[in-house]
Amino acid sequence: MTLLEPTRHRGPYEGMVLKILRDEGPTSRTRLSAITGLSPTTITKTVAPLIELGLLTERADEYGGLGRPAISLVPVPEALTVAGVQLGVGKYRVGLTDARSQVRSRIVSTFDPSLPAEEVMNLIAADVRSLLTADSGPACIGIGVGAPGPVDLARRTNIRSVNLGWSDVPISDLLEDRLGIPVVVDHNVRSLALGEARYGGHDAESLAYLYVRTGVGLGVAVKGEPFYGGHGTGGESYIGHTRVVEDGRPCSCGARGCLDTVVSEPSIAARLAELGDPLPPDANVMSEMRARARRDPAVAELEDTVIDQLVRSMAIIVNLFTPELLLVGGSLSSAPAEVIARLREGTRERIFPLLRDSLRVEPADGSDDALIRGAAAIALEVLHYS
Numbered sequence: 075m076t077l078l079e080p081t082r083h084r085g086p087y088e089g090m091v092l093k094i095l096r097d098e099g100p101t102s103r104t105r106l107s108a109i110t111g112l113s114p115t116t117i118t119k120t121v122a123p124l125i126e127l128g129l130l131t132e133r134a135d136e137y138g139g140l141g142r143p144a145i146s147l148v149p150v151p152e153a154l155t156v157a158g159v160q161l162g163v164g165k166y167r168v169g170l171t172d173a174r175s176q177v178r179s180r181i182v183s184t185f186d187p188s189l190p191a192e193e194v195m196n197l198i199a200a201d202v203r204s205l206l207t208a209d210s211g212p213a214c215i216g217i218g219v220g221a222p223g224p225v226d227l228a229r230r231t232n233i234r235s236v237n238l239g240w241s242d243v244p245i246s247d248l249l250e251d252r253l254g255i256p257v258v259v260d261h262n263v264r265s266l267a268l269g270e271a272r273y274g275g276h277d278a279e280s281l282a283y284l285y286v287r288t289g290v291g292l293g294v295a296v297k298g299e300p301f302y303g304g305h306g307t308g309g310e311s312y313i314g315h316t317r318v319v320e321d322g323r324p325c326s327c328g329a330r331g332c333l334d335t336v337v338s339e340p341s342i343a344a345r346l347a348e349l350g351d352p353l354p355p356d357a358n359v360m361s362e363m364r365a366r367a368r369r370d371p372a373v374a375e376l377e378d379t380v381i382d383q384l385v386r387s388m389a390i391i392v393n394l395f396t397p398e399l400l401l402v403g404g405s406l407s408s409a410p411a412e413v414i415a416r417l418r419e420g421t422r423e424r425i426f427p428l429l430r431d432s433l434r435v436e437p438a439d440g441s442d443d444a445l446i447r448g449a450a451a452i453a454l455e456v457l458h459y460s
């Protein structure tokens with residue numbers, strides 16, 4: 075059984091040092107001192123409790139010359155547990171990870187989206203508790219939650235989730251009351267961008283993550299740091315609510331003709347149904363549309379429109395943030411290869427020529443573990459690496 079970490083006074087520079095070791099690999103105290111500008115004494119005081127807790131270990135480096143071998147500090151990611159909760163519309167994924175967001179256990183559950191938020195939190199808390207009970211890993215330091223909608227700046231409250239009908243849900247307070255460990259909340263797609271940037275193993279300094287499911291979301295990590303905008307909320311992007319069709323179909327936000335109304339799963343499903351054949355439950359919208367487009371010119375036209383609108387938005391994202399990697403997730407994670415190829419080529423065609431050769435457009439890892447990795451990354455960012 076994995077216990078909760080007792081409240082521990084963290085030294086002021088712990089997060090900074092742990093972050094350097096995560097990003098740079100094994101590093102000597104002398105070099106840590108040079109990188110941080112902190113005195114060797116402060117570095118020694120900072121790392122001592124981390125070594126005692128097993129979060130760092132020492133390693134004598136091979137040394138060709140005379141004298142003592144240099145001692146490097148090596149992070150031990152397995153020495154802590156973090157929980158990640160990726161909350162979707164009618165479905166959530168809960169998992170336990172280590173300090174590199176490697177998921178070792180998970181529960182995937184569905185829920186009735188009309189349930190009040192408090193009841194959904196009861197279900198999530200019960201699943202976290204049962205994972206911790208079955209786990210034999212080190213103490214759990216906290217929980218990261220990826221929420222479907224804007225969050226407040228303190229990363230504690232889900233301000234609005236149009237698709238769940240939630241407003242001002244204090245997710246952190248509700249889960250902390252039930253579980254007794256710190257909870258950090260962030261926008262789900264930003265958490266995915268962070269998880270991929272930090273732990274996805276992509277060789278990309280900056281990446282953007284476009285997520286298309288019930289709506290369209292965007293998360294960006296610039297030089298490894300998640301992008302937060304303004305306006306007093308958590309600064310998530312509202313790219314799905316950009317008007318792309320004048321006098322278009324009504325959108326959940328109250329406007330008309332938003333990108334959501336053209337490319338989201340429910341919008342495509344509704345159009346396919348209008349064209350004569352509703353989607354079977356749990357069908358992959360993009361694959362189904364591709365299959366029907368081969369035999370029905372009207373569906374082929376619909377597919378062209380969806381891809382065209384996606385590509386226009388993707389090109390703007392790339393020109394704006396200049397990421398080396400643009401991941402497309404949600405229903406696009408498992409889209410047919412021809413669709414991904416059209417998105418890739420179409421985006422390349424529309425962006426500034428200098429970016430064309432170096433831009434990668436790839437389907438995101440849509441597995442449960444990849445989604446949990448993003449949620450856990452939020453908790454790691456706030457509770458361990460800062």
Ligand SMILES: [Zn+2]
Nearest residue numbers: 315325327332
């Ligand atoms: Zn809208």
